[in-house]
Amino acid sequence: xxxxxxPHWQQFLHGAQQGRLAHGWLLCGAxxxxxxxxxxxxxxxxxxxxxNQGAPCGHCHACTLLARGxxxxxxxxxxxxxxxxxxxxxxxxxxxSVSPQLGRAKVAILPQAQRxxxxxxxxxxxxxxxxxxxxxxxLLTDQPNALLxxxxxxxxxxxxxxxxxxxxxxxxxxxxxxxxxxxxxxLNQGAPLATLAYLDAGHEAQRQxxxxxxxxxxxxxxxxxxxxxxxxxxxxxLHWLQLLLLDALKRQQGLAPAALVMQDSRPLLDWLAAxxxxxxxxxxxxxxxxxxxxxxxxxxxxxxxxxxLNDLLIEEK
Numbered sequence: 111x112x113x114x115x116x117p118h119w120q121q122f123l124h125g126a127q128q129g130r131l132a133h134g135w136l137l138c139g140a141x142x143x144x145x146x147x148x149x150x151x152x153x154x155x156x157x158x159x160x161x162n163q164g165a166p167c168g169h170c171h172a173c174t175l176l177a178r179g180x181x182x183x184x185x186x187x188x189x190x191x192x193x194x195x196x197x198x199x200x201x202x203x204x205x206x207s208v209s210p211q212l213g214r215a216k217v218a219i220l221p222q223a224q225r226x227x228x229x230x231x232x233x234x235x236x237x238x239x240x241x242x243x244x245x246x247x248x249l250l251t252d253q254p255n256a257l258l259x260x261x262x263x264x265x266x267x268x269x270x271x272x273x274x275x276x277x278x279x280x281x282x283x284x285x286x287x288x289x290x291x292x293x294x295x296x297l298n299q300g301a302p303l304a305t306l307a308y309l310d311a312g313h314e315a316q317r318q319x320x321x322x323x324x325x326x327x328x329x330x331x332x333x334x335x336x337x338x339x340x341x342x343x344x345x346x347x348l349h350w351l352q353l354l355l356l357d358a359l360k361r362q363q364g365l366a367p368a369a370l371v372m373q374d375s376r377p378l379l380d381w382l383a384a385x386x387x388x389x390x391x392x393x394x395x396x397x398x399x400x401x402x403x404x405x406x407x408x409x410x411x412x413x414x415x416x417x418x419l420n421d422l423l424i425e426e427k
Contacts, residue, residue, distance in 0.1 A: 114270075126155060142304025143271065143303070278290060357370045359387060
């Protein structure tokens, strides 16, 4: 188990030992924070047939089935598309309502719970209010504010937010994370697993190259097409642009350099911060629209990026 999850694990174990486990849990945290691993560990504890000093034994029939991904009393629906519909939730409720096949409990893990439609959330509400016997439900989300307040109020809420020091110690022990810095963590919402994947995939070099191109663009507007082509190939390009604009707004508000995410791009941030805040906010809204439009296969990404970059180059007074 990841070291930053230990306090949550100990809290859960204490509740289990006291016989006071909540039936509904809401695990909040950025993607890559380890909340899915924590939910699976919780499920293992609930379903293990021979807990050893309060922790899963790892050897019983239930633990063996869990390790292979075949436990009949653990349910995790596939989340595809942009929403979780009511039919998926009703099927999950039905699975929780029948008796456990191995006799101990039934567990459901619902990833990306914020994708539930309103009707799906309302269908789940009754199960959270009146859980059927030994049934436990773990909702995972990186957007808790997108959930219905009634859902949130009926769950035990845990915030999975690793502290920076512990996350960096763990990252630097991994082959791909030996050069990890606090800036890399902040680029990935403080999530160690996302940061490790970011470094392993070579995204840091891509980010640096994009920042260099944007800094050159400030002095050489004719390189606009080069920047546009680069952005087309970068899956995280729009996200990095958003972070740059947010840092520029922070600079305008006089925040200390330690509050910035892109701390290695000061000249570029100086150029952006010199623009009116109204323009920066408009550019941020434009990036949001671009990210949404990219989901449409008929959208012309090249033209959309060119329009946005032209707006970036406008010198407003």
